[in-house]
Structures are given as structure tokens and as C-alpha cells.
Amino acid sequence: MKISKKIVLLGHFGVGKSSLIRRFVENTFSEDYKVTIGVHIFKKNVTIPEKGTDVSLVIWDLEGNDDISNTRLSYLLGTHAFIYVYDVTRPATYEKLESELNFLKEKQKNTPITVVGNKEDLVTKAYIKQNSDNFGRLTDFYVSAKTGDKVDFLFSNLAESLIK
């Protein structure tokens, strides 16, 4: 039995949303930054062995926005889960984290949000610990699209939680 789930990635520009998806879907990474305009849509099947189920993740890679209220709301229709991505090295991308998450909760009630700090390879564990007041308490995963650290786990964990 195949189930499809729509996952939308949001966050400021340049935080690595497209890189995370490329790492997950194609297992590739490029240092070159290419801006996303509008939305790109990808699909990848994930097998959940415990459930004997395949989940087809339809992943919407939205263009980065420094104000979430500018997001085209039609993109959010029918979303099963959000992944909110910020860049651990750029305070501008997590300074308004709480209000951005509140905006999403308001627009799509009961849709789970996973908060991800990307580019963890560029900072030390001590730095992340020091910033626990800034982004730590709201973050679910620290990942690196560059090294691939925890990227597969992020999506497969999400897929598993969506079919519970």
C-alpha cells in the first residue's frame, strides 16, 4: 500500500532548503547557491520497514522569504507536514523563529512543524549550546546538507510519524 504525503519546506533564502532536498532525493550537494523562485516539487519514496509500508513524500521546496507572511498561501494547501529550515550561522534566519512558527500554526492548524538548523558543520557543538536561548529550545534537528548528517533521518522520521 502506497501513501502520499505532502511536505513543505520553508525558511529564509539561502538557508539550504533546496540543498537538503537534493541531498535527500539525489544524495548530491553543491556549494553554489542558486536561488529558488516560486516552488519546485520533488517526490521520493520512503520505506517504513516496521509498518511494511512505502510512503511517497511529495516535497515542496518553496522560495526563501525573510518574511513568512509573504508566502503564497496556495502552496500550503493540503500540506501534511512543514519543515522550517534556518541557517545556524545567520542570526537573521532565526531571529523571528517563534513568530514565523506561530504564523504557520495559525494558517495550517494541526499540521506538524519540524524545525531544522542547517549548516551545523560550520559551527561547533559549543556554539550550538551557547545559542540554546536563541534557537535551541525550538529546534528539533541540527543537520548538514553538505555532509548529509541526519538528513535521511529527518525525512524518514517525518514519514514514519505521518503514518502513525
Place this chain on the structure above:
Amino acid sequence: MLENYTIPYNETTNQILLISDDGVIIDAESILFKNCIGKSIDKLHPFFYSIFALLTQNNKTFNFECVNLDLDGTNYTIDATLHINNENEPSVFVFQELTKQYVLLQKAAQKRNVAEIKSQLLSFNNTILQEKEAFKNTFIANFSNEIKTPVNTINGFVSLLENTNLEQSQRYNLDVIKNTNDKLKTMISDIIDISKIEADYFPIRPIRYNLLEELNLITQIFTQKCKEKGLTLKYSIDPECPKYVIADKYRLAQIVNNIIGNAIKFTPSGSIELTTECVKKTEDSATLLFKVKDTGVGIEKKEIDSIFNSFHQITNSLVNNGVGLGLSITKKLIHALKGTITLKSEVGVGSTFCIALDFKIAPDQKDDVIITKTSKTTSKNDFKILLADPLRDNQEKLLNIISKLKNCDVVVIEDGDQVIEELYKTTFDLVILNLKLPTTDGLDTTRYIRHSEYKDINKIPIVVISENPSKEEEAYCKQRRVNSYIGKPFVKAEILRKLKYIIQKKQA
């Protein structure tokens, strides 16, 4: 010009799909989506997956702008509008392909975002660098302070030993220990200074003092050092120089000491000349030029610029003494005092350092009164007070107040390191410390006293003097086991009451 805009639009491709309630394509041309009639929309592209849920609604319109679709290996950027009609009527999905238009937008966004990200990262990297630098400086300052305590302890015990009967060889050995320890102490002070300067925590503490007396004192010390090395020290001062100035006495001494000390170090034979010239004078200020000229080894032109850098040592120098911080500190100190330093040098001929500094002229030029003891005779039963305050005005006022107390013997000193040495030499009943003591400040000195295991030093009552008193500071001092806190301006009755209380408690 209009055609630049219209041509791309004329080249756009449109397509309409008619879709049933259950998402099957009823009718379509074969333009973007080829041969799609009869197929379920989710087979065309993952984009259509979420459209299924919308098809159950009636009389609604949804707009999807700027959707990138990869169709048969070609990327199209489209605007799509979905009209959902009444039941039994097919829904209409209209697509307008606008790839060229969005490419223009993409280029503009790329440029803007790249610039923004660069600027944010630059700011982040700066913050990280500053944090690392601050951590390094704090670490070095704290670490050096920790080392300073045992070094001062050694000095204290050396002073004790000096006053005992020693054989000649023992006295020689003690001199070696003392000289080595003094060098170590200078190095540590230099490291603390440089880390404070780089951490931007370097307070300038101007006081009124006799400049001519201070310069005389410095030259007296260096005359002896020059003699020991077979050099001569020439000293001249412009009679136009003000006698009394308001300036940071300790920092000026540090600057002149560093430059003359350096000249002695790099001059194997000949002379060193210190001239002080008044180059500008008004009613309340003067600019003085201190010139230190030596007949030393000189510095190569290529080294002149880097000689003021931290940890710099002259290449091929036969002298390897210190950590190379002296001139760096000197330059930074001069900048902190808003002065300038220049250097002219020729290899084999010598070097000349010129330092220009502004001074406030002290209005009251009365002669200094040096008082160190208030009791006319000293007896064993006197209450011994060690007063450490760099400000002559404070010293005089406090001595005047203490003179109202019976049988008190006061020793006055001016810096924190001296406190520690004095405590080893003599047993005191009370220590009065200005919080802003030079070398080791009042709180660090308190910390040292409270942690000392020598005799009963840690039990000595401590009174601190604050130039800018506050309740928070008083509470903090109490936490650090200070017995009493005196703020300025001095209130005679209050100080007397506090001192009497300590004396009575101690004598009881």
C-alpha cells in the same frame, strides 16, 4: 522598448486541462502535457498530488504562481489557475508558461540574495572573531592574574629573607631569585596589559601629581642601570614644562620606562638621552615631547613598521629578553592617551623615539606633603594601618581623618602589588584599599589577602574606597569579604565611625 516586455509574453505557451471530479483528464491539447487525455493528473507531475483534495470543493478558484515543472527533461515555470465548477461540470486547469519572465526575476533575486547572505555572514564571522578574541583576552588576563599571585608571594618572602643574616653567596642567590622574579612579574604585567588593551578594558586614571619629580625619579633609577652597563644617561627638561599636571601617572611612567629600558637593552656602549620639551602651552594644557635618543645598534628600515607589533623580536638580535610586548604596549598606551609616537633609526648609529602627549596643567601648584605616619612615636601597641591609594588628595584627607584616632600608625603606598609585599614585611591591623589601585586593583588585592595562607593575613580587616560608589558595588564588595565600604565624597564622621568600630572589634 515596449517590445522587450511584449515579445517574451507573445512567446508564452498556454494550456488548458479539463478534469473530472476524480482527477482524470477529460480533454486537453498536447502542448505542455502531452498525450494526457484519460490519465489521472497525479501521473503528470507530483505537483498535482495535492490538487486531488481540492477537487471535492465547488465553485472555487485557486491560483498557483511560479510553479517549476520538469516535463520531459525541460524545466517550465508556469502560473496555474484551477477553476472548480459545480458538480457534474469538469474543473478547468489553465496553465500559462512564463519561464522567460521568471528567469529575469530569478537573476535579480540571485544578485540580491547573494549580497545579503554575504553581508550577514560577514557580520556573523566578525561576531565570532570578536567573541573568540574576548575569550582569549579574558582567559589570558585571568590566567596571568592567577600567576601574579604566587609571583608576588615570592617577592614577599624574598623581602623577608633580605632582612635576615645571610652569607654572601646566599645573598647573591637571593638576588638572582629576586631579579628573575622581577622579570617574570614584568612579563606577566605586560601580558595582562596587552589583553586588557585588546579587550578594550583599559581605564585611564588621571591624578594630580608633580611631573618634574616623577621624571627625576625615573631618571635616577635609570642612571643607576646605565652605570651598571657602562652607559651614560643625559637628561634635560624644558623650563616651560608644567610642574604639576593631571594625567595618568602610572601609564606615563610605564611609557617612559619601556622606551628607556629598551634603549638600555639595545645600546652596548655610548649614551642615552632623555629630553622633555614643551612644544605647546595654553593656560590649562600643555603638549610635551619626550625624546629618547640612544647610540645603540639601531633598527633596519624594514623592521621599523613591525617593531610595535605584539610579540615582535628584532631579527638577529643578540638580546633576547622579554616576550616582545613592551613597544606594542607602549604604542597602544600612547594611543589610549591620545598621543603619538615616532621612530627614527639607523643601523649602527642609534634610534630616536619621540612621544608627544597632552597634559592638563593642575591649577593648584602647592607643594606636596609626604606623610606616611600619623603617630609621632611608634610603639608596639600602635594600631597599624596600611593605606593603599594612588590619589594624593585621598591620602591627605584620609590621613587627616585617621589622625583623629589615637595611636594609629599608617603606612601609605600607591599600588596593589606593594600591598602584598608590605603585608609580608609587616603585620598590619587594618588595610584600606582604593578599588582603583594600579597594578593589582582593590578587589584582586582583597581576593589575594583573603586566600593567603601566610600567618593571619587572611583575617586582616579590609576597608575599600570607591571613587564611584553604588549599592550594587557595595554588595559585591561585601560578598568578596570586604569589612567596610567607603564611598566618595568622604564623610568624616562616617569614616571615623567605621574605623573606630573595626579598631574596637579588633582590640576586643
